[in-house]
Amino acid sequence: MSxxxxxxxxxxxxxxxGVWEHRGKVAAVGIGHGPTSRRWDGEADTSLGAISLIALRRAIEDxxxxxxxxDGLVMDERTTTGAFWPRGQELPWDVINAYNTTDAPLDGITQLSAEWILKNMPELTGNKFTIYGPGCMSNAIVVAAQAIGDGLAHTCLVLKAWHNLPGRYYQSGPNADDAIPGTPALRSLWGAPACYGTAIQFAEYCRKYGKNHDMMAPFISNSRRNGLKFPEGYWAQHRPEEITPExxxxxRWIAKPANLFDNDIPIMCSAAYLFxxxxxxxxxxxxxxxxxGHASSRGQGRSFVPTLDEVEAECASSGRKLLEAAGITVDDVSFENLYDGFPQFHQFHMEGIRYRGVQPGEALDFYQTDISISGPNPVSPSGGNIGSGRSRFWMHTDCIQQIQRRAGERQVTGVEPVIGVSGGPMPTGGNFTCWSATPDY
Amino acid sequence: MKQGVIPDDLTRPFWEAANEERLVIQNCRDCDRLQHPPAPVCGKCGSDAALEWKQMSGRGRIYHYGVVHDCPIRLLQDDQPFNCAVINLDEDPGIQMYSHLPGTPVDEVPVGAAVELVFETAANGQKVPEWRVVGDS
Known part of the structure; x- marks a missing residue:
């Protein structure tokens, strides 16, 4: 099966x-998360596959x-952007053989195929439809929603998992080599970290609008505060540390003007939803x-780093597309959970959709007001990746839980949680979803 | 020290020109449009028939910059912290290149300043385009 x-x-x-043709006809009805960890410890019961089986079974039970x-499974086979099995390192056969295997030995360890899942969940006897929404949970969600709306499946699991290995993220593979091929060399020779492009856009944003890096502090503190109220998250489970503005x-800087807390922490994690x-x-x-409704961005910069102008135009377009698909205005949105990993582009997403009327260049001033879960303008009540670790899915879980009123200590209290928006990842390439308490809002 | 470069089919003309201390950028004759990074087809018309390599003047301006303190590339880690700027070419400001801005002190980069092309030698002897500040912002 392929x-x-x-x-x-x-x-x-x-x-x-126009309005999405399946508006209000698809619903999320179950959530499941696997346990998180900083890096894989090499054991079978903490492997990528193992935590994903936990997440899926919890979603079904929920x-x-x-x-x-x-009858359906939508997921993403790729489970990292920067943690690769070291060349020449012996494969972990004891872990591989602890599960039903596929042709790819590291399936269930550094990648995760639909075939692996189905081989290891014999209870899914009715599955007839599998498809990948590659990239992150945001992709898988819109694909699953569309698949159900189109009648390709009626009850569908949606899965996204991430692995992390011993050693520093992004520092293995070609980055450790003495020479690299000519095409990636055009970018890689200058050693820009992953956050660099966003840092450049943020620097230009600050120059254009007269803002500064310190103005991000309330957003970062708020995100971690919210994340520490997310019991499924990495920081809440392992290191309950707030981030004060100080x-x-x-x-320390990573790529100034992006510092350590302008980056999320790579973790092992897995989440599943049932639609x-x-x-x-x-x-x-x-x-x-x-x-x-759902909407996608397929913009791209003209060259290496999308410029601020390109980013702002694309985010505004994404905002218009999502509201158009959902058949609402931004005034209908109760709270926003747009992507934050990297946090220095969260304001591009937020300004793009004009959340609470915030216009380009105004978000950092907005961050200085009450953006907490108890106020009238909650920003990222999930806490996002900064609040709970690098998953790209806390925002979606939170939208569902807020509207179900089972977000626990994170439950927004300053607004009625009726409509939430979530999605990402990149300002010039992402997928966005509008969630609602009612099918006919 | 920059990593060495192993030219591949797509980028061989770029790297060969660099070894002659020339900067060439892929251009679609039909669209009269530069594109960088290069691609198998024109990003506008989708054709490969009119793709060529066009020599640039070697002049540009600094769009913006960051200072890299935590670099993922092993061979560059001894050089931290270092400038990493985005250069817009004068021929088409939509075309960007990266630069360490040799000669410019760390975090003292004049955004918007004029720059000119120079070349550095990478770990395996391949010459690599770089940029040096020649004017005020």
Missing amino acids: TENAPQSMYRSREGL AGVNPEDI DYKAA TTAERARHLKQKPVYIL
Whole structure:
């Protein structure tokens, strides 16, 4: 069995497409998370596959569906951007052989295929549809929503997992070599870290609008504060450390103007959701959270680093597309959970959709006001990647939980949680979802 | 020290020109449009028929910069912290190149300043385009 990437036709990446044809007809009804850890310890029961099986089974249990009634699986096979099995290192055969294997020995360890999942979840006897939404959970969510709306599946698991290995992220593979091929050399020779492009955009943003790095401090502190109220998250589980504004301002630089806390921490983690039709959702255990619309950005910079102008134009377009798909205005949005990993582009997403009327260049001033979960303008109530570690999915879990009113200590209290928006990752390439308490808002 | 470069099919003309201390950028004759990084086809018309390599003047301006303190490239880690700037070419400001701005003190980069092309030698002897500040911002 071979699982394909979703065709571009499943993504709504143009303006002018109108209201999503399946508005309110698809719902999230279950959530499951695996345990987190900083790096894999080499054991079978903490491997990428193991924590993903936990997440999937928890989502099924949370929704209260019979596994045999699940007919779809949408996920992402790739599980890292910077942690690669060292060349020449012996494969962990004891772990590989602890599970049902595929043709790829490291499946379930440094990658995760749909085939591996289905071989290791024999209870999914009714599965008839698998597809990849490659990139992150944001991709998988819009693909799953579209698949259910189109009738390709009626009850679908949505999975995203990330692995991390011993050693420093991004510092293995070609980055450790004495010579590299000519095409990647055009970028890599200058040694820019992953956050560099965003740091450049942020620097230009500060120059253009007269802002400064310290103005990010309230956002970072708020994000970690919210994350520490996310019991499924890495920081809450392992290192319950707040980030004060003073901590933030004193942190070491990675690529100035991006410091340590302008970067998220790579972790092992996995999350799964269960989506189904609105009709079926009404009869399940949890309050359904309906998808009003989804939208995708497929912009790209002209050259290496998208300029601030390119970023702002693309984020504004993404905001318009999402609101158009959902058939709402930004005034209808109760809270936003747009992506933050890197936090220095969160304001581009937020300004793009004009959350609370914030215009380009105004977000850092907005951060100096009450952006907490108890105020009228909650910003990133999930805490995002800064709050809970590098997953790119806390924002989605939080949207669902907030609207279900089971976000626990993170529950927003200054607004009625009726409509939430989430998505990312990059300002010039992401996927966005609008969630609702009702199917016909 | 920059990593060595092993030219591949797509970028061989770029690196060969660099060894002659010339900067060439891929251009689509039909669209009269530069593109960098190079690609198998024109990013605008989708054709490979009119792609060529066009020599640049070697002049540009600094779009912005960062200071790298935690570099993922092993061979550059002894040089930290260092400037890493984005250069816009005079021929087309939409075309960017990276630069360590040799000769410019760390974190004293004049954003918007004029720069001119110079060349450095990478770990395996390959020459690499670099940029030096020649004017005020």
